[in-house]
Amino acid sequence: MNVFKNFFDKHGLIVGGYLIFAVSFWILILILLPQLNMLDFSFRFNLPPSKVGGPEDVYTASNYTFLMGRYNHEDVWVWNSTDLTVFYRTILAAVFVTFFDLLLCYPIAYFLAQVARGGFARLLVLSLVVPFWVNEILRAFAFRILFGDVGVINATLKSMGIIDDSIDFIREDIALYAGLGYAYILLMIFPIYNAIESLDKNQIEAARDLGSPWWRIHWRVVIPFAKPGITSGCTMVFMLSAGALAAPQILGGPSSLWFTQLIYQWFNTGGNWPRGSAYAIILLASCIIFVLLMMRLFKVKLGEIGR
């Protein structure tokens, strides 16, 4: 109680009350309780409202094991290969998108932080921000125009005589990767930019004076210094692209689903909310585990990122 008394002494009743109320509303009502409730919900059977709370309303792990497989009516274990494939493809594709973004964004972040100056640098930053604020759906739509069957790229390639028949970029998921990578460029650039900006120019100068070629300067000086920024950029891009829904819905090929689309289906057409929440938790948990594993692999501490 002493803590609270000190707190209110320091801030006064009104301001202190506002702080306490707003923060606890946020943490409890908006963040923690809904997540815990979802966790609880995912361990239940999908019952009609009349049976909720009745004797059949018991805990079960069946929603989770459903992703792996289940026993059919002859008691033979059948792997749920469709969902498992979707799951593993989603993670793999998210890794790919992250890697692509890193390759694309590291040079521009370095350029912005160390090379570009004054009005030009400002213009660059400004032009980075604009595409980011255009609606997610519209961005995906733009890529559909670009990569569609009669889209700009196919038309150009045809008129140049490189190909005869349209390439189905959407079925090959190229449109999806390009669209996802596009959406998170900014989230990759800014953490890296922040990290590199605080690098003392003299270090680069010193390395150059000592005769180091440009690639070794990056490999030995800039990248180690920017590692926290790179990690947080990669983490954000990976989490967001694995959890993306709009781009896969619009740009995804007819035969390739994204894991979030499975969740969406359980909630809408499937009508099985507990299973949908179990899938959502699986997505969340595996993304977190994957990120932590990667951080262990690249020897980055959790505290270093998010600065």
Next chain:
Amino acid sequence: MKSSTFLSIFVGGYLVIFFGYLFGPLILMSITAFNSSQFPRVAPWDCFTFEWFGELAADDKLLDGLGNSFIIAGGVVVISVMIGLAGALMLTQVWPRARPWYYTIVISPILVPGVVLGISTLLFWDRLGVMVDASYDSVFYNGTFLTVLGQSTFISAYCMLVFISRLQRFDPALEEAALDLGATHVQTFRKIMLPFLYPAIGSAAVLAFLASFENYNTTVFTIVAESTLTTVLANQVRYGINPSISALAVIIVALTIVGAIAHEAMRRREELKVRRGELTDTSSAFGNFMQGWLSGNPAMILLMLVFVAGLGTVWFSSQYSAGQCKLDLREQKELLQQRQGPDIFLPGSDAGSDTPALEDGATDGGLDNNSGFGGVFDPNNLEQAPTDADTPSDGEGAGAESPGSSTFGDVFAPDNLNEEPQ
């Protein structure tokens, strides 16, 4: 230095590719909004037109969603700015051992997939509603309410980050001085802290508005039976695309560019003011303004260009009529078809309806011929084709002979998909 020129060419090429990737899709999409073709495309250009903007303005569902989006964004701005401010102020108040936990919890909504946030919000309020036995039109099942809460969960964290970065430059001595001089806590908060945070409140509000306005992943679960701009758009895009969406994109892109440039100009003016204030206090307000306006700021020049381009467009549209162009195009097409001679699937005189949409063509075909396959099996089809193919110059007559063979309307007319004249 040879290697340095090589390097600068490399860097220049890279910048071109990067910004091509960044802006190419948006520019192409914007161009398609002015093409009269039914399918959004650039390559075979039909007619310059503004009709898609008109169609956009007549789309009730979209406007309805837009209204909802504004209401939701307003709610989110209020809640997120308040929560974000409190969250940032609390960060220094939480005792040190708990601080990493606190920070992890409040920052986590940014990383948690939006889908998960939407689902958890929906389920939580659904269960609360069941607990208190609320009716289905109560607040627990209200899409707008749920969406505001669901979005605020993570947008508050964005706002908090904005406030934290501003607070890092705050001098706590100011607050202590005010308290020492006898101000109450509320007074200190209102007269010292809030004025210091005003710029951050502004940018947090803008950020919250934009983030709420463009959110889809969370909204699609929490919106229940209602709709927002993004959910309406997503439905439209998934079930068939047409250039009126491009028209909307043009508007949004234009607003974003103007907003970003205005923000940049404002920041620049403020900086100039600060710098000039340090040097001299004598320069006139007008001189300040003009110098701020034109001091080689590329953003300002760009804004002028946008303005000039806008004026040009208005002038052009008053001089130009899309209808005439479309008529011309139709004539051209008819001429072309007649010259080529009739194809089984290419009725010459039926093209009067000016490149009908796919669905229209299909239903027309279905209505004209009551058999499911239209006139595919009409023996005349096969008989006519070879004879006419021998006499390609006999355009008019062939055109008149073939309308009965319009099997699927214009569905298979090559012109529908690919207007390139062969």
